[in-house]
Amino acid sequence: MAASVRHLLKPWTPSLCLVRWSRYNPYYLDPDPSKDACVPESEISPEQKELQELKTVRPIKAALSSDTSSSFNDPLISKFINMMMQDGNKILARGIMTQTLESIKRKQVEKYHKSPAAKKEEIECNPYTIFHLGLENCKPIIGLASVQKGGKSYQVPVPLTDNRRRFLAMKWMITECRDNKHRRTHMYEKLSQELLAAFANEGNVVKRKHDLHKMAEANRAYAHYRWW
Amino acid sequence: MNLHKLSSRLCPTVTQKFRHLHIQSSGQQLESVAVETASAEPNPLSVFRTSEQDPAYHSERQSGQYYTFPPAHIQKLFPHGLPPRFQLQIKTFNEGCVMVRPPALELISYLKRADYSKPPLRYVLYGDTGTGKTLSLCHALHYCYTQGWLIVHIPDAHLWVKNCKELLPSSSRPSRFDQPIQASHWLKNFKITNEHFLSKIKTTQRYVWTKRESTEMGQPLGELVDQGVNRMKSSSDVVGAVLRELRLQAGGITEGEGAFKLAVAVDGVNALWGKTSLKKEDRTLCEPEELTLIHNLRKMMKNNWSGGAILTALSQTGSLFTPRSAYLPNELLGEEGFDHMEPFVPVSVSNYDEKEFESCYLYYLDRNWLQHPHSRSEEGKKELIFLSNKNPSILERLCAFL
Numbered sequence: 001m002a003a004s005v006r007h008l009l010k011p012w013t014p015s016l017c018l019v020r021w022s023r024y025n026p027y028y029l030d031p032d033p034s035k036d037a038c039v040p041e042s043e044i045s046p047e048q049k050e051l052q053e054l055k056t057v058r059p060i061k062a063a064l065s066s067d068t069s070s071s072f073n074d075p076l077i078s079k080f081i082n083m084m085m086q087d088g089n090k091i092l093a094r095g096i097m098t099q100t101l102e103s104i105k106r107k108q109v110e111k112y113h114k115s116p117a118a119k120k121e122e123i124e125c126n127p128y129t130i131f132h133l134g135l136e137n138c139k140p141i142i143g144l145a146s147v148q149k150g151g152k153s154y155q156v157p158v159p160l161t162d163n164r165r166r167f168l169a170m171k172w173m174i175t176e177c178r179d180n181k182h183r184r185t186h187m188y189e190k191l192s193q194e195l196l197a198a199f200a201n202e203g204n205v206v207k208r209k210h211d212l213h214k215m216a217e218a219n220r221a222y223a224h225y226r227w228w
Numbered sequence: 229m230n231l232h233k234l235s236s237r238l239c240p241t242v243t244q245k246f247r248h249l250h251i252q253s254s255g256q257q258l259e260s261v262a263v264e265t266a267s268a269e270p271n272p273l274s275v276f277r278t279s280e281q282d283p284a285y286h287s288e289r290q291s292g293q294y295y296t297f298p299p300a301h302i303q304k305l306f307p308h309g310l311p312p313r314f315q316l317q318i319k320t321f322n323e324g325c326v327m328v329r330p331p332a333l334e335l336i337s338y339l340k341r342a343d344y345s346k347p348p349l350r351y352v353l354y355g356d357t358g359t360g361k362t363l364s365l366c367h368a369l370h371y372c373y374t375q376g377w378l379i380v381h382i383p384d385a386h387l388w389v390k391n392c393k394e395l396l397p398s399s400s401r402p403s404r405f406d407q408p409i410q411a412s413h414w415l416k417n418f419k420i421t422n423e424h425f426l427s428k429i430k431t432t433q434r435y436v437w438t439k440r441e442s443t444e445m446g447q448p449l450g451e452l453v454d455q456g457v458n459r460m461k462s463s464s465d466v467v468g469a470v471l472r473e474l475r476l477q478a479g480g481i482t483e484g485e486g487a488f489k490l491a492v493a494v495d496g497v498n499a500l501w502g503k504t505s506l507k508k509e510d511r512t513l514c515e516p517e518e519l520t521l522i523h524n525l526r527k528m529m530k531n532n533w534s535g536g537a538i539l540t541a542l543s544q545t546g547s548l549f550t551p552r553s554a555y556l557p558n559e560l561l562g563e564e565g566f567d568h569m570e571p572f573v574p575v576s577v578s579n580y581d582e583k584e585f586e587s588c589y590l591y592y593l594d595r596n597w598l599q600h601p602h603s604r605s606e607e608g609k610k611e612l613i614f615l616s617n618k619n620p621s622i623l624e625r626l627c628a629f630l
Contacts, residue, residue, distance in 0.1 A: 070611055071602035072630065101629040106320045109596055113322040126599040127629070 024061050029054075031063040035071070066090065076132065076166075083170050099188035101127040104195060124199070134198035138169035138205045142216045147225045156225045157216035172205050173198070180204060276587040276594070278328065283336060283371035290328045292587045297324040297370065305373045307417045309383045311362050313624065321595045327587060329360060331577045332367040338573065339371065339537055344489055345479070347531040350569055352497070353541040355577035356555045358621030361541040362495055364577055368539055372491040377536070378425050380418070380474065380492045380528075385499035386546030388521050392506050395514070399438075400465050404520050405508070411463035411521060415456045418470070425488060426450035429477060435469050437462045449473060468524035475528065479535030490536030492528055496543035500526055501565030503549050529568065540569075580618040588620070592627050600630040 066078055077097060085093040104127040112123045124130055143165075145158040160168070177190040197203025278293040280286060286295070302310075302324050310318070318324040335351055342349055353361040373379055382388075388410050398404035419426065429449040436442040437459065443452055449470065456466030478490035494500075500522055506514040516522040529538060542560045544550055554560055557574060580588060589609060592598045602608040612630075616623040 071608070072600060072611070098629040105597075105599060105628070106316070110320045110322070112596060113320070125596055128600060 022061075028059050028061045031060050031067075033063050033067045033069045034073070035069055074128065076135070077128075079166070080131075080135075080170055083167075084174055096187050096191070099186075100191040100195070101131070103188055103192040104130055107192065107196065130199045131195060134195045135166070135169050135173070137198050137201055138173060138209055139165040140168055140209045140212050141165075142213065143168070144212065144216055144219065145226070147222075149225055154222045154225055155215065155219050156222045157219055158226055169205075169209075172208055176205050176208070274594070276590040277325075283367060283374060284340075286328050286333060286336065286371075288330075288333065291330060291333065292327065292583045294325040294327050294587065294591055297326065299324070301370065301373065303420075304423075305370065305379065305421055306366065306381075307420045308413075309366060309369070309381050313621075314363065317624075321597075325591065326363055326367055327360075327584065327591075328367070329364060329577075329584065331355075331360070331575050332364040334575055335364065335368040335539065336371045339368065342537060344535050347534050348490075348492075348536045348538050350529070350531065350538040350572040351540065351575055352557055352569065352572045353539075353575050353577055354555060354557050354560075356579070356619075357544055357552075358619050359577045359579055360620050361543065361577045364575075365493055365495060365539055365541045369491065369493050372489075372537075373421075375489075377489040377491045378474065378478075379421050380471070380490065381421065382414070382494045382525065384543070384546055385494055385496045385522075385525070386543065386548070388519065389499050389502070389504040389506065389516055390546075390548060395506055395508075396461070398464070398520055399462060401520075403518060404523065405506075405514060405518055406461075406464040406520050408460040408463050411467045412457050412460050415453050415463060415467060415470070419450075419453050419457070426453060429473065429488075431469075431473055432476060435465075437465070443469075464520040467521060471524050471528050475533040478533060488535075491539065492536065493539045494525065494529070495541045496546055497529070497540040497569075498542050498544075498547055498550070498560040498562075498565060500529070501562050501568065502547055502560075505548050526568065540572075580620055580623070585613065585618050585623075588623065598627055598630060603627070603630045 066081075067073060081090065081093045081097050084096060105125060108123060108125040108127075108130070112120055112125055115123060140160065142157050143160040144155045146153050147156045148154075173191070173194060177187060177194055181190045194203055194205060198205055276293055278286075278290040278295050280290055281295055281298065283295075297306075302318065310324075314324075331353060335353070338349070338351065353364055355361055369379060369381060388407060392407050392410065394407070394409055396406045396408060398406045427448045427450055430446050431443060431449065431452060432445060434442060434445050435452070437455065441455070441459070441462075443455060452466060452470055452473070456463040456470070474490055478488065500516060502516065504514045504516055504519070506519075508514055508518075517526075529540075531538070542555070542557060544552065544554055544560060547560065550560060557569075557572075558566060561569060589598075589612070593604065598604060600608070603612065612623065612626060616626055
């Protein structure tokens, strides 16, 4: 079967012209640069063994230059950096991200050292957990889609895929920090304040998520207009 | 991790090695170090801290260990002297800790043994970017402060040759230029550091500032400094006058009430002989010689006075029109600067070695600074060593976001 599919590996041009999407033949597998990919023989189940066999045979896409094999590499942070990037200036975007993490950590560690011993346990100092949990708190559970019925378009509550939720959370975070804050503060400063607020379930981004939920709740009656 | 070294430091050994100080040229580390028997540290993580807070008693035993600046001293001695990232670190960790390293120990040992009736020795700290020249200078300066010296500290001479908003033609001399803001700012900080000396030292000459203002002979130095702080127009000349007074009186009285030793500390001393980025009115580049502050500082760097020491550090980071890879005194000072500064005692500052890196890593762990779970593992540590090449400033910037 593999032999029959193999001949389709000639340069694949999609039937629809896709501007931003990958030009790779869908037969290619995604790379996994992390070191955990190499697990000793005895510990893996038969399906995973089959998967590994497949990886040795099938072609794999080239890894991105922003992915590293070290455990410091975080896919969520990479995605956020890509979303923040403008005009392809990845160095600037990555610099802003590292400064954001640093400033979150500084605020929390300062609070940690100044607080009495009893309160020290409750203060979260890890900027990565704050980032992850803050973003989780910004993800909407249900979204709205515009459906046209009988000449009128209605906002219909609709479930969202994981990718869409993650995208919306990040997008709201970035636009909030770019537009609604004081002009003269640095981006990393604005981001760190917003992330810390989101971690504590406060702030404008979480408010926007709640507004979306309320709208979806209000438009509950139109839920039947959804046919997918 | 060198568990062997850690365990040998924990169990007190009978022999006390190397009691007297000796000069370490290449920063060789001693293998088994005797633990201070006075303070047995039960907590294994505080192997990197020393209880000896007085820089006068620092020796190779405390090499690689962190000691804390007393907060009162930081406020008085370093109102503007510490690098900005270190100031942030003090604010975050709620304490100012500096590692005791061989270059600083070398400098302090020279200061202890020097003869202060002779002209001052010039010490130049040199090394690659981010190896710790400024902080070693601050460590030595802390020693001078605890010994009761008078401190003249210029935190960064590069700030005086670039980005000057107001460049006034000098009031006293026709071909010179004044920098009132920088001069008055420096005088304010000088006042904070040397509060108790200002009333004891008297002027030896009458200084005339304008038609109506002058400072008479025999006035306390405090008045001169106030004159400079209040009247911005003549503040650069006041700086020159202050430096001149200190030069004349440092070696004057050896014993008794008015005796003091003068420590002149200049960071980024290569700015004095480099190029400036300031322009005169006719859009030509200004020479450093034409700036009053630089001119007076150059006079200070000459060893034609006695009763003190000149501690300097080179710096490529803020310097103008020098290549990024230059770090040797010859390259950074240029011919003119080298001839002016010669003879000097060079002190080389290099990256951390194994033990110092260990100590820094443990300090960051203790202060809850390394948060990423991978950075706390063995492999993460190896990655940190690889990425930073044990360079102190790069390591600090890396650990900031990890």
